[in-house]
Amino acid sequence: MAGLPAIRGRAWLFGSGISTDMLSPGQYVHHPMEERLKHVLESARPEFAGGVKPGDIVVAGANFGCGSSRESAPQHLKDLGVVAVVADSLARIFSRNAIAIGLVAIACPSISEVVKDGDTVEIDVVSGMVSVGERGIVLEGDRIPEPMLDVLRHGGIEPLLASIAAEQNR
Amino acid sequence: MDNLAGSKQLTVAEEILARAAGREESSAGEYVVAQVDAMMMHDIFAADVLSMLERAGIQRLHDPSKVTVVFDHMIPPPSVSAASHQAKARELISHFGIDAFFEIGRGICHQVMIEERRVVPGQLVVATDSHTTTYGAQGVAATGIGSSEMAYALATGQLWFKVPESVSVILEGQFSYGVTAKDLILYLMKAIGSAEAQYRSIEFGGPGVDELSLADRMTISNMGVEIGAKFAVFPADSIQTIRENAGYVASHTVSLRSLTPQVAVPHHVENVVDVDEVAGTPLDQVFIGSCTNGRLEDLRQAAGILEGKHIAKGLRLIVFPASSQVMEAAAREGIIETLNKAGAYVGGPGCGPCFGGHLGLLAPGERCLGTHNRNFRGRMGSADAEIYLGSPMTAAASALAGAITNPCQMDHITSGREPIGAVATGDSLGRRGEA
Incomplete structure (x- = not known):
């Protein structure tokens, strides 16, 4: 079982109320994946989908991921290489979906006020501590509860299902 | 009850989650693993969820009788990719033995779940749609989840919950x-x-x-x-x-x-104002429908305002009844005819344009008022369109005027006619709210 090493990456800063319609617009829901990924967050920051690099981190204001239950919202971020989302607060279904697909998502009040776009942000996933080294800032995010950390350690629910299947079919 | 006075009671959430977790009680903040009483998926996610199970080697669902599938979103399929997605879902629905499968035409999933009595008070229910909270209307602890969590719940019959x-x-x-x-x-x-x-x-x-x-x-x-x-x-x-x-x-x-009529203004559903603050805002499209407001009562209220009149020139009115039952009842009452004569496009039962998939998307610069539930940027097509949310009465009044209009200021409401909200003698489900 993989551990949960600290994450360090470049921040893309977003405001509050980033919805699943912005993350994964409904009109592209059955389009080919490469087409869908081009539209991720285009209505908030058109340069994001083309500019994001593997290992980057999304930092946002309140209620990140509000709206639909579509799991494509966190999945698209992961597919684009984003390794974590840290927001002042997270919408409930989004936060569960992120963990379910193996994407770190941490609520960290007022993080969006201290992080500047392009900052290097470091996250201790288990403790929930978030730091911005170059500014000497350390904030305490909400701890991810143990059942969800366990899902993260497995890399998401899908890998877990394989072991359930093995048990069922024994 | 005297001996209970002063002793702690559980909230509904604590009570239902405790029962589903096989415990005497549960407290807010803790995590429980609970047995789920019913599960529902719609066409957008059914193929993804069931394919995930297939890939993982899961051969049977924990209890297929608890599972319902409704095709309501991308219906009838507007593209080859949507049609293929649905074909794959049908194959897997049959493979996994899910009998409660409602094909296109039956209606919006949440309306169908209530009409078909697939949920009952006191249950714990999850579905791959955020508006699953709808079943709370019948005392159900119901909430939306994503595809992976649904796959887990289907395979194991349980899921973990924060109380x-x-x-x-x-x-x-x-x-x-x-x-x-x-x-x-x-x-x-x-x-x-x-x-x-x-x-x-x-x-x-x-x-x-x-x-x-x-x-x-x-x-x-x-x-x-x-x-x-x-x-x-x-x-x-x-x-x-x-x-x-x-x-x-x-x-x-x-x-x-x-309370007065309220309208959510772009681009967030929490941006709510009294209708009078935005009255007169010109509109290109009005949408009446969705799992929020596509029921018989809603269509009846809209028809009451539209009857004998015609919508404004240059505006389009799109109506999608929430289910086949709603559509039949609306036809029997003459509501469909009223809507047609008023200039509305009336489609078959389904989600319509609410989720931004098809059937009424907006061009850049266009403005729509709908009875649905979200007005996020890009929700209904172009990110440069504007979406306002209001009641079916506000929608109907606005369609007539071609601009956002307070329904209380429509002539025939103040003309001594019987108040529209009081006409109903039974709802589309054939029963009153007490269920």
Whole structure:
């Protein structure tokens, strides 16, 4: 079982109320994946989908991921290489979906006020501590509860299902 | 009850999650693993979820009889990719032995779940749609989940849950003419908001609840999720809300009489204002439908305003009934004819343009007022379009005027005609709100 090493990456800063319609617009829901990924967050920051690099981190204001239950919202971020989302607060279904697909998502009040776009942000996933080294800032995010950390350690629910299947079919 | 006075009571969320977890009690903040009583998927996610199970080597569902699938979103399929997606889903639905499968044409999943009695009071229900909170109208602890969690629940019959804190909302009095359940829940978007309701359960109670039909309650519970609520529960059968000695983190009391028509303005559902603040805003499209407001009562209210009139030139009115039952009843009552004569496009039962998939998307610069549930940027097509949300009465009045209009100021409402909200003698489900 993989551990949960600290994450360090470049921040893309977003405001509050980033919805699943912005993350994964409904009109592209059955389009080919490469087409869908081009539209991720285009209505908030058109340069994001083309500019994001593997290992980057999304930092946002309140209620990140509000709206639909579509799991494509966190999945698209992961597919684009984003390794974590840290927001002042997270919408409930989004936060569960992120963990379910193996994407770190941490609520960290007022993080969006201290992080500047392009900052290097470091996250201790288990403790929930978030730091911005170059500014000497350390904030305490909400701890991810143990059942969800366990899902993260497995890399998401899908890998877990394989072991359930093995048990069922024994 | 005397010996219970002063002792702690559980909230509805605590009670239902404790029961489903096989425990005496549970407390807000803790995590429980609970048996799920019913599960539902729609066409957007059914193929993904079932394919995930297939890939993992899962050969059978924990209990296929608890599972319902409804095709309601991308229907009829507008593209080869949607058609292929649905074909794959049909194959897997059959493979996994899911009998409760409702094909295209039956209606919007949440309406169908209630009409087909696939949920009952006191249950714990999950579905791959955020508006699953709708079943709270019948005292169900129901909430939306994603595809992976659904796959897990289908395979194991269980899922872990955080026991949410609860917020109480006590309703008093009754609505004034022209004010509806939609205006109440829009008002609560503003008065409570996600800052307070996120990951919490909202319990509705008080004497005003008796004034609300099941359709009204469904509209309110449906949009609970828009302020982040995990559950949005009304009393039903043995499920009593607002328990005196239960721990609520916040309480609100709302006088229904004092409410006015409300409108959510771009680009967030918590941006809610009195309709008069935006009255006169020109519109290109009006949409009446969705799991929020596509029921018989909603169409009846809209038709009451549109009857004998025609929508404004240059505006299009799109109507999608919530289900085949709603459509039949509306046809019997002459509502479909009224809508057609008023210039509306009336489609078959389904989600229509609400989720932004098809059937009424917006061009850049266009403005729509709809009875649905979200007005996020890009929700209905172009990111440069604007979406306003209001009641079916506000929608109908606005369609006639070609601009956002307060339905209370329509002539025939103040002309002594019987108030539209009071006409109903039964709802589309053939029963009153008490269920």
